[in-house]
Amino acid sequence: MRPNDIQVSEHFKLYEFEDRAHDNLVVLHPLLLERLELTRKALCLDAEKDIAIIITSGTRTRRTNNALGKLLGWTSLGGLVCPTSHHLPGYGGLAVDFFALDKSTGAILPMKQVAIQASRFFDTVIDHYPTHLHVDLRHSAKHKATRNA
Ligand SMILES: [Zn+2]
Secondary structure: OOOOOOEOOOOOEHHHHOOOOOOOOOOOOHHHHHHHHHHHHHHHHHHOOOEEEEEEEOOOOHHHHHHHHHHHOEHHHOOOEOOOOOOOHHHOOOEEEEEEEEOOOOOEOOHHHHHHHHOOOOOEEEOOOOOOEEEEOOOOOOOHHHHHO
């Protein structure tokens, strides 16, 4: 069995949220999972067919975030990666990147269309990336450790 091969909700396994580059570390807030299931349900109802949510990035260690920053540039310099990304473990597993897949056709749903549903359930929805949406719950479920740090 691979690490984190654990069903954590109806449609998601724990390993989908892990840092794939380093040590399979995973921090996942239960509220994030709940909201992802709600988003999936809303997308299915809207499309009247089965839509899958494919996680592209969940937990991101400092090491992985630094590597991404070097690759895609830091936001302060016009790039795509934030040095204080909400994917970092210290934020308590409140951020995830994903795209939505029409399971019957294999087509990826337009990000703006998915964002309309996702924004019903998440505090922050960033839909200007070509390959994924970023969503997080930075206001709904603050992680005590970071607040008190
Ligand atoms: Zn993100």
